[in-house]
Amino acid sequence: MRILLSNDDGVHSPGLVALYEGLQGLGHLEVVAPDRDHSGASNALTLNRPLTVETHPNGFRSVDGTPTDCVHLAVNGLFEQPFDRVISGINTHANLGDDIIYSGTVAAATEGRHLGLPAIAVSLVNDGHFHYETAAHVVRLLLEQRQPLELGPRSILNVNVPDLPWDRIAGIRVTRLGHRERAEGAVPMTCPRGKQRYWIGAAGAGGDAGPGTDFHAVREGYVSITPVHIDMTRHEALISLRDWVDGLGFGGETDQ
Template sequence: MRILLSNDDGVHSPGLIALYEGLKGLGDLEVVAPDRDHSGASNALTLNRPLTVEQHLSGFRSVDGTPTDCVHLAVNGLFREPFDRVVSGINTHANLGDDIIYSGTVAAATEGRHLGLPAIAVSLVSDGRNHYDTAARVVRMLLESPRPFVLGPRSILNVNVPDVPWEELAGFRVTRLGDRERAEGAVPMTCPRGKERYWIGAAGKGGDAGPGTDFHAVSQGYVSLTPVHIDMTRHEALVSLRSWVDSLQASMGDGA
């Protein structure tokens, strides 16, 4: 098995290092990650300048770009041998519910999926204890399964792991995405030159966080496994929208 590892926290992130160490011996591992923290980068792709790739003594490669850039370059140019799958993480914080819209961790996985590879995004729901080894062990267990699970086209598996020792995990739960309440307000500050600046406010708490959601599973000590489909079409609205558009078109004819 040939596996591409990436993330959004940067090439020196402890989560990425733990993932690499935890998957050693499972296959041929290659690491291509941003040269710095790109949390919140979502699926941004750098198109206005060339990208620089650096190889480190560890064998890891870094890119002066986004997580999406990293996976795109790795799959489409840096290596001659193809990959079998992409694993993105281990993110230093949760990627639950609405988080996946902004997440560079999830974006790296979805870029792999766009390029035809099965992909997993994995995050540690950190409370400061930093049990990255638990999350790495979860990923290894998923990859070593004698019965590989296929999600289907344009889909990834979003995995969130409680920040506990392996022995304290309650198990696995298949979940849907919850959603967060409105984010906290922007935080104003004054820079040393006297100009006003703003920090983006903290994410809201789980609004839709009941049973069945990723929020609820993790709060109960379970690993949350959420299949995420990249098709963002609101299929349930197609019929009513067509009816509405038909009425618009009819009114255009009346006006003529």
């Protein structure tokens, strides 16, 4: 099995190193990750300049681009032999609910899936103890499962692991995405040259965070595994939207 590892925290991230070390012996591992932190990059591709790839003494490769760039290059150009799957992480902080819209960790996994490879995004719900080895153990457990998992097209697993030692993990729960409350306001600051600058405010707390959600599972000490797919169509709204469009009076037909 050939496994591609990537992330959005950068090639020197301790979570990436822990993932690499935790998966030793499962197959051939290659690491291609951003040369710096690209948290919040989502699925951005760099299209306005060429990308530079560097190989580090430990064999990891870095790209001066986004997480999506890294996976795209690795699968579509850097290696002659194909990969069997993509693992993205271990992210330094949680990717729960709405976080996945912005997450470069999830984006690296979805890029792998776009290119035809099963993919997992894994994040540590960090409370300051940095139990990356627990998250790596969870990924290893998933990869060692012999029964094949069929998720359907353009689907990945989004995994969030409580920041606990392995022997304190309560179990694994299959969850849905919750939702966060509105983010905090932008934080103004003044730079040394006297100009006004702004920090993006912190993410909101869990708003929809009850039983069945990823928020609830990790709060109870469980690993959360959520199947995520990239079809963002609101299917249940199609009928009412067709009726509304028909009422505009253009006389055209809507796609079925």
